[in-house]
Amino acid sequence: MEYPRFTFNPKEGIDNPALVISDDPEPHPCPVPRLCQLKRAEGQGFGFRLRAVQGKRGHVVREVEPHSPADMGGLRDGYRVLEVNQEYVDNMEFPELLRKIQRCGLRVFLLVLREEEYEQAVSWCLDLQAVARSHRGDNQDHKARLCHVTRNPVQGLGITIRHVQGQKGQYFLSTLTAGPAERAGVRNGDKLIWVNGVTVANLTFSALNKIFKRSSIYVTLLVMDRESESSCIKRRIPVVPDLAxxxxxxxxPKTMHLVQGPDGYGFLLRQEKLSVSGRIVHLLREVEAGSPAEEAGMEDGDMMLAINGEAVENMEHELIVQRIRESGQRVSLTTITLKGRDYYRQLDLSPLLFYDEDIKEAQNGPDDVRNLLSSSGPRLCVLDREAAGFGFHLCCVQDKPGTFISQVASGGSGQRAGLLGGDAIVEVDGQNVEDRSLEEVGTLIKGGLTPLKLLVVERTEGGHLGMNGPPETQVGRSHIQQYFPSLTFQC
Incomplete structure (x- = not known):
């Protein structure tokens, strides 16, 4: 059998049509996330909305206000949030993400991807957590450390400060073996970044020594080793306590889980103005002996920080009271002493920033407490009609589909059935009402069977991260329509 002969012409190339030379396909370019630092003033908001788009992955940044902390920090409309303070949140439940940002206080770091990069990464089935991790390297130990050192009567703090001659603001620490500093997490040779909230880069050695001497009981230090410093410089990650x-x-702070007794919880919540600073705070007063509040460990004069994991320090007093009442017969309160709040103000940190685990105890505790704080997926609530009705109010957003539970009466049929303020109504007695008007849904409920069966789902469509204070409210079009306090979440 004869095979055809192939000839090579340098002008025409190889004349065998069966031979095709092609380059290997280019690998998918890995998207590069960016870190946005948002810092707001007391009483100011971050200035953006965060939305969870139904049927899609991710948390979307929307409506960035011009000249706001979000705008100045580089946040743009359509960005998708991957991390909050170096914690991966793309798979986090939307309400919990909002609470997490609230708990960051006056400063938050968001790792984000542009919308088109995010959509491409999802279509290519990339591991977004790996993409986020690549921004700061695989070694999670390369971080600054926030250490609280308590002075020992004999050993002192157990550290010696070394100043690098000729290099202003360069201070390194030597530790006493098994001394207070070493036990608190300070390592021999660590670089000192700040002490008690004061950055040391611009301090003279004499000024730095004065700070340590004034701290007669303890000091709080931000330190890092050389490898961590090199990693942060290489990846342009700021060295701040928020990321430490x-x-x-x-x-x-402490979190207390209270179960309402026959006479209530047994405490008063008062709005008071502090004599020294002039700040308005919300304090717990008149804790009754033998009450649920006393049994949970509440102390007179403590300051309210959060209710069911939601930061309330900057809310209006009436809204805080409303949040407690909406909780029904169980509530989780996070509080701190006034001295403790001053300590965190000195450090320029939110007292809730590193307190996630204790707050999550409420969400991971008994079923009744966990269901109070979070409900995911549709829920079927069965209600008996009583003399006062079913014990809830409806509302809607003008010119938009959907009907929602605005208020649930304490001790009523709605509360016992598990309705929560903000729930969206999906079905009434088996009939889908997602596209029905408020009037139609109200008529179905009033004329429905007893017991009434409502299929509801927690509303997680949008959260507003704008100004502090009362959540936005919208007024609808019916005599049964009430204000909807859970329409937006604000920081």
């Missing part, structure tokens, strides 16, 4: 590994702080 927290190894312990003083004056920790």
């Amino acid at each position: 590994q927290c190894l312990g702080l003083a004056h920790r």
Whole structure:
């Protein structure tokens, strides 16, 4: 059998049509996330909305206000949030993400992807957590450390400060073996970044020594080793306590889980103005002996920080009271002493920043407490009609589909059935009402069977991260329509 002969012409190339030379396909370019630092003033908001788009992955940034902290920090409309303070949140439930940003206080770091990069990464089935991790390297130990050192009567703080001659603001620490500093997490040779909230880069050695001497009981230090410093410089990650590994702080907040008794919870919540600073705070007063509040460990004069994991320090007093009442017969309160709040103000940190684990105890505790704080997926609630009705109010957003539960009466049929303020109604007695008007849904409920069967789902469509204070409200079109306090979430 004869085979055809192939000839090579340098002008025409190889004349065998069966031979095709092609380059290997280019690998998918890995998207490059960016880190946005948002810092707001007391009483100011971050200035953007965060939305969870139904049927799609991710948390979407919307409506960035011009000249706001979000705008100045580089946040843009359509960005998708991957991390909050170096914690991966793309798979986090939307309400919990909003609460997490609230708990960051006056400063938050968001790792984001542009919308088109995010959509491409999803279509290519990339591991977004790996993409986020690549921004700061695989070694998670390369972080600054926040260490709280308590002075020992004999050993002192157990550290010696070394100043690098000729280099202003360059201070390194030597530790006493098994001394207070070493036990608190400070390592021999660590670089000192700040002490008690004061950055040391612009301090003279004499000024730095004065700070340590004035701290007669304890100091809080931000330190890092050389490898961590090199990693942060290479990846342009700021060295701040918000992104540090927290190894312990003083004056920790406490979370109490209260079950309402026959006479209520047994305490008063008062709005008071502090005489020294003039700040308005919300304090717990008149804790009754033998009450649920006393049994949970509540102390007179403590300051309210959060209700069911939601930060309320900057809310109006009436809204805080409303949040407690909406909780029904169980509520989780996070509080701190006034001395403790001053400690965190000195450090320029939110007292809730490193307190996620204790707050999550409420969400991971008994079923009744966990269901109070979070409900995911549709829920079927069965209600009996009583003399006062079913014990809830309806509302809607003008010119938009959907009917929602605005208020649930304490002790009523709605509360016992598990309705929560903000729930969206999907079905009434088996009939889908997602596209029905408020009037139609109200008529179905009033004329429905007893018991009434409502299929509801927690509303997680949008959260507003704008100004502090009362959540936005919208007024609808019916005599049964009420204000909808859970329409937006604000920081």
